[in-house]
Amino acid sequence: MCKFFIALKAFIVSFLVSFGFYVLGINLLVLIDYVYIPVIILAFAVVINLLTLVYYYSRFQK
Amino acid sequence: MSKGKKIVDTLIIFTILFISLPLSALGLWFTDNRVILPGDTTGVSEVIEIEGASKSAGSFSTIYVTVFEHSTKLQNLIIEGLKYGEVEEISSRFSHISNSEFSKIGKIQYESSQSLSIIVGYLNAKYENEAVLLDYSLDSLAITYYLEDGPFKTDDRIIGINDTSINDPNFKNKFNNRKPKDILKVRRNDSLMEIILDDNNFRRIYFEPIYKIDYEKMLPKLKIFNTNLGGPSGGFMRALAIYDALTEYDYSKGLAITGTGTISINGMVGPIGGIKEKIITAFKDNKDIFFCPIDNYNEALESYNRINGKERMKLYPISEFKEALEVLRNV
Numbered sequence: 001m002c003k004f005f006i007a008l009k010a011f012i013v014s015f016l017v018s019f020g021f022y023v024l025g026i027n028l029l030v031l032i033d034y035v036y037i038p039v040i041i042l043a044f045a046v047v048i049n050l051l052t053l054v055y056y057y058s059r060f061q062k
Numbered sequence: 063m064s065k066g067k068k069i070v071d072t073l074i075i076f077t078i079l080f081i082s083l084p085l086s087a088l089g090l091w092f093t094d095n096r097v098i099l100p101g102d103t104t105g106v107s108e109v110i111e112i113e114g115a116s117k118s119a120g121s122f123s124t125i126y127v128t129v130f131e132h133s134t135k136l137q138n139l140i141i142e143g144l145k146y147g148e149v150e151e152i153s154s155r156f157s158h159i160s161n162s163e164f165s166k167i168g169k170i171q172y173e174s175s176q177s178l179s180i181i182v183g184y185l186n187a188k189y190e191n192e193a194v195l196l197d198y199s200l201d202s203l204a205i206t207y208y209l210e211d212g213p214f215k216t217d218d219r220i221i222g223i224n225d226t227s228i229n230d231p232n233f234k235n236k237f238n239n240r241k242p243k244d245i246l247k248v249r250r251n252d253s254l255m256e257i258i259l260d261d262n263n264f265r266r267i268y269f270e271p272i273y274k275i276d277y278e279k280m281l282p283k284l285k286i287f288n289t290n291l292g293g294p295s296g297g298f299m300r301a302l303a304i305y306d307a308l309t310e311y312d313y314s315k316g317l318a319i320t321g322t323g324t325i326s327i328n329g330m331v332g333p334i335g336g337i338k339e340k341i342i343t344a345f346k347d348n349k350d351i352f353f354c355p356i357d358n359y360n361e362a363l364e365s366y367n368r369i370n371g372k373e374r375m376k377l378y379p380i381s382e383f384k385e386a387l388e389v390l391r392n393v
Contacts, residue, residue: 017077017082021081027134031137
């Protein structure tokens, strides 16, 4: 499988995992005064997104 | 596949199916509800300044709440779960109105209430201070809410009916007694158009009066600061603060006075939304007096009675502008 499709596949999986957290973070961001809560959730989403992306990219390559 | 990879795969599938997908579905599911959250108080002096006004020992402020129209299901659940604000249904008659139109409606209501508060404040102050001068005229009736199958759009400006212009003394009477087949002269953006009223739409017109004030001729001069506030609920308190600034008697008496309510040209105080959140906001901001429209009093009292140490802030129901002056004289 070419690198592009491996990356695409890994990206889709990682995005599916983290998408809900992005949505939760954005929904909260406009609602509450304590901005740090949604920011923490959004940062968590980014971390989950990257970790899963790296994990599956390396796994699909093998 | 190794045991470690199996665990990771199971975790990923679990997260997607039971956390991420439900959160996404709820977070992208826009409802016909609005979320009302506690906001903050705004000193009237932050939005209006009157030249040479006598300084009050106390302060007058308005209260705003934060409103999200067409909130998502996830937001509704969070707010209801945390009991942090209120979730309210948008009337099915207006559920087609978009968020940007709701925001425009808020601006129209604010513009209208701003001019009404200046007029009410100045005209009432004229009885006590002859130097006060104000020249104003009705400019248009601005459409706010509109029916989905109706002929109007938000921000259409009604400037006449049949052959009677808005400046004609008979306009008010003719507009109030409008009937099907009457023709409204309407300004939409920069073009003029005529709308023929029919049986379905001739009564259901939602509008705010827009007054034109001659700021050059008015005395004392008044300066208005730009703000991103919206809605009509600050009208009454602004009128009160303007009146206080234009008259010699200090109605504030060193107290932090706040309240809410719309104001009409004849000084009547009308109901508003989000009263529960406004009471809480005022109390948290250490206000001494809270004026609430009489139509909202029961709801306000319910919220007020739940506050610990509520005695620190007095709650007064008000039906008209002069009633508030009476309360402040006797406080």
